[in-house]
Amino acid sequence: MPSAKAKYDAALQIVADLRAKGFEAWLAGGCVRDLALDREPHDYDVATSATPDVVLNMFPRTFAVGAHFGVVLVASSDEDSRPDRFTTEVATFRSDGAYSDGRHPDAVRYSLSAEEDVQRRDFTINGLLLDPFIEIPGYCSPSPPIEGVRDFVGGLADLELGVVRAIGRAETRFEEDHLRMLRAVRFAARFGFEIEPGTLAAIRALASRIHAVSRERVRDELTKMLTEGRARRAFELLDSTGLLAEVLPEIARMKGIEQPPEFHPEGDVWTHTLLLLDQLEPGSSPTLAWGALLHDVGKPATFRRATDRIRFDGHVEVGAAIAAEVCRRFRFSNEETARVLSLVEQHMRFMDAQRMKASTLKKFLRQENFDEHLALNRMDCMAAMGKLDTYEFVKQQLEAMPEETMRPTPLITGRELISAGYTPGPKFREVLAAVEDAQLEGTITTAEEALALARKQLGEPGL
Numbered sequence: 001m002p003s004a005k006a007k008y009d010a011a012l013q014i015v016a017d018l019r020a021k022g023f024e025a026w027l028a029g030g031c032v033r034d035l036a037l038d039r040e041p042h043d044y045d046v047a048t049s050a051t052p053d054v055v056l057n058m059f060p061r062t063f064a065v066g067a068h069f070g071v072v073l074v075a076s077s078d079e080d081s082r083p084d085r086f087t088t089e090v091a092t093f094r095s096d097g098a099y100s101d102g103r104h105p106d107a108v109r110y111s112l113s114a115e116e117d118v119q120r121r122d123f124t125i126n127g128l129l130l131d132p133f134i135e136i137p138g139y140c141s142p143s144p145p146i147e148g149v150r151d152f153v154g155g156l157a158d159l160e161l162g163v164v165r166a167i168g169r170a171e172t173r174f175e176e177d178h179l180r181m182l183r184a185v186r187f188a189a190r191f192g193f194e195i196e197p198g199t200l201a202a203i204r205a206l207a208s209r210i211h212a213v214s215r216e217r218v219r220d221e222l223t224k225m226l227t228e229g230r231a232r233r234a235f236e237l238l239d240s241t242g243l244l245a246e247v248l249p250e251i252a253r254m255k256g257i258e259q260p261p262e263f264h265p266e267g268d269v270w271t272h273t274l275l276l277l278d279q280l281e282p283g284s285s286p287t288l289a290w291g292a293l294l295h296d297v298g299k300p301a302t303f304r305r306a307t308d309r310i311r312f313d314g315h316v317e318v319g320a321a322i323a324a325e326v327c328r329r330f331r332f333s334n335e336e337t338a339r340v341l342s343l344v345e346q347h348m349r350f351m352d353a354q355r356m357k358a359s360t361l362k363k364f365l366r367q368e369n370f371d372e373h374l375a376l377n378r379m380d381c382m383a384a385m386g387k388l389d390t391y392e393f394v395k396q397q398l399e400a401m402p403e404e405t406m407r408p409t410p411l412i413t414g415r416e417l418i419s420a421g422y423t424p425g426p427k428f429r430e431v432l433a434a435v436e437d438a439q440l441e442g443t444i445t446t447a448e449e450a451l452a453l454a455r456k457q458l459g460e461p462g463l
Contacts, residue, residue: 291343421461
């Protein structure tokens with residue numbers, strides 16, 4: 001992976017090269033915002049008066065992936081084999097025409113004005129420009145106000161106030177690209193900011209427009225919200241903006257769904273889910289994060305008040321079906337879907353862990369990605385009674401049990417059954433499963449014992 005300093009140095013070199021040719025060039029957007037907040041940027045972008053054709057011809061290795069919108073990617077090296085190769089986005093100053101698809105401008109007009117370029121960006125905190133050659137107090141450690149910042153939109157003031165504010169008329173910004181509504185929520189959550197009242201009002205008024213955005217783009221924004229370390233705040237903001245009911249109505253239905261207070265003193269299903277989200281660390285795996293969000297998604301549909309207490313009969317099965325539909329809707333890969341569904345399907349099995357037979361427990365512990373199952377169980381417990389007895393038991397068993405104990409080499413296979421004179425058929429699977437269970441239980445330890453057990457179930461060959 002390229003270092004942050006390598007990315008910074010590459011962007012500075014691009015700025016220097018463009019300026020040497022007489023063009024205006026600045027660091028722009030999110031990297032300047034992050035530097036102003038004393039955070040290390042993930043990437044560095046460059047804004048310039050040079051047109052895309054000039055940029056394409058100036059640097060040895062470039063990619064015109066967005067050249068029709070004024071964007072060129074400049075590679076850090078022309079050596080394909082380098083594992084740390086990366087690109088820097090270089091965007092030409094421009095003004096945008098209408099956005100008839102709610103995502104891309106129908107046409108762009110290149111500009112020589114940095115101020116005009118900034119006016120078409122989304123939020124004031126993302127509309128800052130930086131001259132990197134004006135006395136920066138050290139790599140990635142400038143303190144606001146940063147020397148060399150050019151601020152046409154009040155972005156520095158909004159960073160100080162802690163607000164996310166649309167540039168210009170908020171409704172116009174969101175009509176141009178509806179995804180910006182979700183981005184406003186994500187930025188506010190990530191930085192612990194508030195959404196400026198006018199910007200918030202515009203999101204509430206236009207929330208239903210989010211359906212015009214591709215499901216993949218919505219999914220990616222939601223995944224970032226879930227994995228940046230402020231998932232609870234993000235979903236509280238999604239709710240208060242009206243976006244939650246539009247993009248994840250299954251989660252919005254959790255509000256007001258009571259739970260039995262003797263097991264869930266924290267409150268309703270929505271509150272319980274928020275408490276889980278609050279525990280997601282920055283960099284959590286997307287599948288764990290979505291599993292945490294969806295683990296109780298079946299409860300609203302299965303809620304009933306019985307004579308003894310509130311019940312959610314079958315909520316795991318119903319929840320798995322709903323989670324499958326959510327994954328399908330957002331076009332998760334088959335692998336991601338399987339991992340999320342497994343978390344939903346298995347999360348209640350921890351309650352039985354201390355009563356499981358040895359074979360059942362071993363099979364439970366050897367599930368793929370079991371670290372995610374264990375992490376979800378801990379969050380689930382901490383969001384309810386706070387008791388970790390079962391979690392600690394399972395964790396201890398997992399740590400103490402050698403891999404060969406959980407996944408021993410089979411004592412016999414179908415080949416041995418065929419050699420013993422049996423004809424392959426559906427019964428083989430059942431018999432071999434029974435043999436494996438006996439092996440996991442420790443009641444058989446040799447191939448001879450395994451074959452004897454198989455004969456007992458299959459009868460004599462040819463009969």
